[in-house]
Amino acid sequence: MRMKTKLIHGGVDGDPQTGAVVFPIYQVSTYKQETIGKHKGYEYSRTGNPTRNAVEQYIADIEGGVRGFAFSSGMAALSSIIMLFNQGDHIVCGDDVYGGTYRVLSKVFARLGIQVTFVDTTDVAKVETAIQDNTKAVMLETPSNPLMNVTDIGAISEVCQAKGLKLIVDNTFMTPYWQNPLSLGADIVYHSATKYLGGHSDVVSGLVVVKDEQLGQDLHFIQNSVGGVLGPQDSFILLRGMKTLGVRMEEHEQNARRISQWLSERSDIVKVYYPGLPGHPGHDIQKQQARGFGGTFSFDVGSAERAERLLDRVNIFTLAESLGAVESLISVPARMTHASIPAERRAQLGITDGLVRVSIGIEDVEDLLEDLEQGLK
Numbered sequence: 001m002r003m004k005t006k007l008i009h010g011g012v013d014g015d016p017q018t019g020a021v022v023f024p025i026y027q028v029s030t031y032k033q034e035t036i037g038k039h040k041g042y043e044y045s046r047t048g049n050p051t052r053n054a055v056e057q058y059i060a061d062i063e064g065g066v067r068g069f070a071f072s073s074g075m076a077a078l079s080s081i082i083m084l085f086n087q088g089d090h091i092v093c094g095d096d097v098y099g100g101t102y103r104v105l106s107k108v109f110a111r112l113g114i115q116v117t118f119v120d121t122t123d124v125a126k127v128e129t130a131i132q133d134n135t136k137a138v139m140l141e142t143p144s145n146p147l148m149n150v151t152d153i154g155a156i157s158e159v160c161q162a163k164g165l166k167l168i169v170d171n172t173f174m175t176p177y178w179q180n181p182l183s184l185g186a187d188i189v190y191h192s193a194t195k196y197l198g199g200h201s202d203v204v205s206g207l208v209v210v211k212d213e214q215l216g217q218d219l220h221f222i223q224n225s226v227g228g229v230l231g232p233q234d235s236f237i238l239l240r241g242m243k244t245l246g247v248r249m250e251e252h253e254q255n256a257r258r259i260s261q262w263l264s265e266r267s268d269i270v271k272v273y274y275p276g277l278p279g280h281p282g283h284d285i286q287k288q289q290a291r292g293f294g295g296t297f298s299f300d301v302g303s304a305e306r307a308e309r310l311l312d313r314v315n316i317f318t319l320a321e322s323l324g325a326v327e328s329l330i331s332v333p334a335r336m337t338h339a340s341i342p343a344e345r346r347a348q349l350g351i352t353d354g355l356v357r358v359s360i361g362i363e364d365v366e367d368l369l370e371d372l373e374q375g376l377k
């Protein structure tokens, strides 16, 4: 099956019990056992729930892995992945990652004894240098957030294989429609499904897919032990949203290409960070390892005042955190999503106060261009 067909018919296709073409919501916590331990595969919904199972099989299928897991948020998904490791273990993580990823690693897991070093993963040599005797994994996000730096997943995976490290990739920005990290050598791929996978700003969720059965068993043990599972209603909403991922991603991308090009031709924009632009440093790697460039990007308008004015003036773009839904969103990372990163670090990374991030929706592109034009005037 090709990708758009798989998005409609992949995983559990409908309900085998009744023939319902859509998998139903099993709003249930426990399951009858005929005799002790004899049941139909479900005992208790933290351990397993049919609707959650449907979304888990579906994401495993479309990411090309052996087993999928659905969590109550992207951060719950990531935290469960980190719990695969032990006190004293060390992780090398990208330095331009989602603010919440930086926060949970540096403020929560570091306190529990899992060490982390943040490096620029676009530079393979820097990743190699950061590896210590106790390093167990490399974690990266590509394209990164908000600067859209592109990491060569295959090159990092070679380093990981040589040293016996797990490679963990946050695929939120690309989605399995454009990029499949497992096929490029990653061991674990995860998503904030709150973003493009859900796609309609109506559900918070996280999905994980693993490469092999052992990791599947280990992560199921954590999921069942820690319990940050996705509920049946949210699993249903997520399944519904994901069916249109293909058509949505095509539209997001077309609009994003047009708008990023338009911005890059303006003399009043300092810089546009979109890997789809030929001048972007990650453009060639992106073309090799992914099928598209996505619908989210950033641009620098030069100052905090100008960014604030733009955000005040836009009408169609909504000033909000998050990304990846049908409506266009606009934000200032330094003061919103990335505010938990210390100012000094933000400056080092290039997340200036004039940096504006847009998640381009699927509205008519002319309306979006007119909105930005009047906002930038």
Ligand SMILES: *Cc1c(COP(=O)(O)O)cnc(C)c1O
Binding pocket: 073, 074, 075, 076, 098, 100, 101, 141, 145, 170, 172, 173, 191, 192, 193, 194, 195, 204, 205, 206
């Ligand atoms: C939003 C986001 C997360 C966190 O996911 P939640 O669903 O908000 O918990 C992680 N990584 C990236 C790239 C994100 O954009």
